[in-house]
Amino acid sequence: MTQSVPKIRIRNLSKSFGSNHVLRDVSMDVETGTSFVIIGGSGSGKSVLLRCILGLMVPDSGSIEIDGQNIFELSSAQRNEKLQQMGMLFQNAALFDSLPIWQNVAFALLYGHRKNKPKVSRHEAYDIACDVLKLVGLDPTMVSDLYPDELSGGMQKRVGLARAIASKPEIIFFDEPTTGLDPIMGAVIDELIKSCVDTLGSTAIAITHDMASAQRIGDHAAMLYKGELIWQGKAKDLLMTDNPYVHQFTHGLRQGPIKVETKVK
Amino acid sequence: MIRQISKPLVWVALLGRMVLSGVQEAGALALFALQGIINIFSPPFYWRIFVGSMINIGYLSLPVVALTALFSGGVIALQSYTGMAQYHVDSAIASIVVLAVTRELGPVLAGLMVAGRVGAAMAAEIGTMQVTNQIDALRTLSTNPIKYLVAPRLLAATIALPFLVIIADILGVLGGFTVSIMKLGFTPQGYIMATFNAVKPMDITIGLVKAGVFGFLIALMGCYHGYRSKGGAQGVGASTTAAVVAASILLLVFDYLLTDIFFSK
Numbered sequence: 001m002t003q004s005v006p007k008i009r010i011r012n013l014s015k016s017f018g019s020n021h022v023l024r025d026v027s028m029d030v031e032t033g034t035s036f037v038i039i040g041g042s043g044s045g046k047s048v049l050l051r052c053i054l055g056l057m058v059p060d061s062g063s064i065e066i067d068g069q070n071i072f073e074l075s076s077a078q079r080n081e082k083l084q085q086m087g088m089l090f091q092n093a094a095l096f097d098s099l100p101i102w103q104n105v106a107f108a109l110l111y112g113h114r115k116n117k118p119k120v121s122r123h124e125a126y127d128i129a130c131d132v133l134k135l136v137g138l139d140p141t142m143v144s145d146l147y148p149d150e151l152s153g154g155m156q157k158r159v160g161l162a163r164a165i166a167s168k169p170e171i172i173f174f175d176e177p178t179t180g181l182d183p184i185m186g187a188v189i190d191e192l193i194k195s196c197v198d199t200l201g202s203t204a205i206a207i208t209h210d211m212a213s214a215q216r217i218g219d220h221a222a223m224l225y226k227g228e229l230i231w232q233g234k235a236k237d238l239l240m241t242d243n244p245y246v247h248q249f250t251h252g253l254r255q256g257p258i259k260v261e262t263k264v265k
Numbered sequence: 266m267i268r269q270i271s272k273p274l275v276w277v278a279l280l281g282r283m284v285l286s287g288v289q290e291a292g293a294l295a296l297f298a299l300q301g302i303i304n305i306f307s308p309p310f311y312w313r314i315f316v317g318s319m320i321n322i323g324y325l326s327l328p329v330v331a332l333t334a335l336f337s338g339g340v341i342a343l344q345s346y347t348g349m350a351q352y353h354v355d356s357a358i359a360s361i362v363v364l365a366v367t368r369e370l371g372p373v374l375a376g377l378m379v380a381g382r383v384g385a386a387m388a389a390e391i392g393t394m395q396v397t398n399q400i401d402a403l404r405t406l407s408t409n410p411i412k413y414l415v416a417p418r419l420l421a422a423t424i425a426l427p428f429l430v431i432i433a434d435i436l437g438v439l440g441g442f443t444v445s446i447m448k449l450g451f452t453p454q455g456y457i458m459a460t461f462n463a464v465k466p467m468d469i470t471i472g473l474v475k476a477g478v479f480g481f482l483i484a485l486m487g488c489y490h491g492y493r494s495k496g497g498a499q500g501v502g503a504s505t506t507a508a509v510v511a512a513s514i515l516l517l518v519f520d521y522l523l524t525d526i527f528f529s530k
């Protein structure tokens with residue numbers, strides 16, 4: 001028993017699509033204000049786990065507690081209130097391509113149905129969007145009126161990050177934040193993530209298969225393999241652990257317990 | 266599994282599966298429509314999206330609907346003249362044109378044109394948002410996607426189509442008028458008199474009711490098929506086609522049903 005209630009507590013979470021078990025009995029705790037990195041190969045169930053916590057997907061069994069409340073036992077209004085405290089950076093940024101950058105960043109303030117939050121005028125929303133854009137290292141005078149397709153991939157990621165943190169969420173999710181970026185831009189994004197999470201005091205969950213990124217962002221880490229959490233520990237121990245699966249994955253070895261078929265039988 | 270059962274049973278199984286998926290589809294569609302309608306009437310309402318859709322559906326469809334109506338009215342005048350001349354009842358042309366246009370051609374042709382123009386665009390836009398995670402992003406920004414994307418479009422189409430049809434009615438009669446005066450040797454006064462004698466307010470009203478129903482169906486099909494898009498560009502293309510085909514067929518079916526209810530007494 002831990003001394004305080006963890007921000008997110010997941011117990012025995014399972015989800016399958018037909019005969020394909022995507023998550024098996026996943027249990028983990030994320031303490032308030034810490035960053036938790038989940039690593040794992042493609043198709044290991046990382047995205048599904050994230051979507052379950054976000055309430056975009058309903059698991060077959062198990063529980064997810066946020067601040068000690070099981071989100072599946074809440075009414076839909078209460079669940080929406082929980083969702084209101086969360087932000088997410090999508091893998092492809094998923095910016096709204098019909099809206100200019102500043103409206104993307106301020107979207108939750110402008111259009112979101114937020115309970116118990118003061119109404120924000122368009123003018124105030126614009127100012128907030130500009131402040132948040134500065135926070136992620138973008139010059140608002142340059143980008144605020146552009147549309148997402150006029151930005152590079154790295155800039156889109158930054159806008160996505162800005163959008164995720166604009167409503168000051170208590171929990172932020174990152175879905176492969178560095179995928180598709182060059183190593184330098186990846187490091188920049190990681191640094192921005194770290195500093196945003198620290199400034200806001202948010203709890204973060206990131207999924208990634210970028211080892212450098214995992215170590216830069218994470219306090220704690222876990223590895224998901226075929227829907228099971230096979231290792232949990234400190235992020236800095238990722239490269240030192242003697243768990244053969246983690247060792248093979250983090251070092252990118254062809255030989256090991258994880259078999260990848262390259263030939264069709 | 267199918268191979269193990271005997272031949273006739275295969276067909277029974279196939280029939281069963283088709284019926285089941287048909288019922289499932291109808292249920293999903295009804296639920297979607299219901300959610301859409303409920304979200305029109307529960308706050309918040311997204312006025313900006315509504316006004317944008319009104320402009321797109323109503324104003325920008327004007328040229329294509331106007332041309333269609335103008336030429337259809339003219340063609341009916343020509344065709345009925347060739348038919349009527351041999352019975353020496355060519356005075357009936359004005360009433361044929363005005364009744365055909367207000368009762369049937371106005372709403373149906375405007376509906377089909379808008380289905381091709383707007384229904385397809387809605388399905389493509391919402392479909393692209395679905396396959397690029399933008400709809401998930403809406404949810405994470407405390408915005409109900411049905412309320413934000415579907416409800417304003419349903420309402421806009423339901424309101425915009427009757428207005429389009431009023432214009433189509435006027436231009437359809439104008440088309441018949443022009444042909445009758447220029448080619449068939451009618452006097453303007455006589456033609457206008459005959460038109461006003463033939464048409465009753467009920468004809469126009471029922472045409473407009475039809476238009477409202479068609480508008481709702483077009484937007485419903487566009488949003489529904491867009492919302493259910495899967496699997497990238499091809500999926501979006503498929504749902505665009507499905508939206509136009511389904512809207513056109515439903516429109517003709519409902520045209521028959523409404524005509525049966527209102528005019529067959």
